[in-house]
Amino acid sequence: ENQNYECEESSYSYLPLFGHLIAGLACSSCCILQLGLNILSGLNVVHVGCAGFNKILGPLRPVLRAVTFAWLGGLWLFGRPKQQARRRLFFHTLFTLALAVLPEVLRLSNSSLFVGSPPPPPSSSLLEVNVDGMGCEACEVAVRSVFEQVSGVVAVEEIDYKTGKVNVRVKSKEWGSIEENELARALDSEGYGFTSSHTAQLQKDDY
Numbered sequence: 001e002n003q004n005y006e007c008e009e010s011s012y013s014y015l016p017l018f019g020h021l022i023a024g025l026a027c028s029s030c031c032i033l034q035l036g037l038n039i040l041s042g043l044n045v046v047h048v049g050c051a052g053f054n055k056i057l058g059p060l061r062p063v064l065r066a067v068t069f070a071w072l073g074g075l076w077l078f079g080r081p082k083q084q085a086r087r088r089l090f091f092h093t094l095f096t097l098a099l100a101v102l103p104e105v106l107r108l109s110n111s112s113l114f115v116g117s118p119p120p121p122p123s124s125s126l127l128e129v130n131v132d133g134m135g136c137e138a139c140e141v142a143v144r145s146v147f148e149q150v151s152g153v154v155a156v157e158e159i160d161y162k163t164g165k166v167n168v169r170v171k172s173k174e175w176g177s178i179e180e181n182e183l184a185r186a187l188d189s190e191g192y193g194f195t196s197s198h199t200a201q202l203q204k205d206d207y
Helices: 002-026 031-042 052-076 083-100 102-109 136-146 177-189
Strands: 124-132 153-160 165-171 193-202
Touching: 002 052, 002 083, 031 052, 031 136, 031 165, 083 102, 083 153, 102 136, 136 153, 136 165, 136 177, 177 193
Parallel strands: none
Antiparallel strands: 124 165, 124 193, 153 165
């Protein structure tokens, strides 16, 4: 009887966690996998840019989330797990929800509310750059990192993977075709494409 109980506990431990993992990945359009690819790119292991998870799963995200939340509710309402299993289910539920909201967490942490920007220097320019290949919030994180490593860039003020537009503040006196080519090469090496840029606003010596 104890052996059967251990087998039941073992199967409960692994199978439901796998189900929660799949559900969390589906709800977030595999956002954490794209983050993993970003890390590998930063380590110079592989450079693939956007893997395209969100292009496939993104339109289905509301439906997948609704199904997942209904499934989680069903586990709690109708599954009636015992106390030990309930603790496990609690942590598995948190795990699923953390994966599910990861895209929103990334977008919020990547916004101007949380990303500190230094005061714009005199005669800085705000450029609007078009970038190809961004497909999700994790891509925004990767592209922001590329911009911040290019000489002449002061700050990335806004980035949107849906439109492909990046508003970046640069030092006017240090920005030219050389820096633009450097940016294009940096984006290309990470799997993204530089399309065009134009001055969105010119900041004069008001500071």
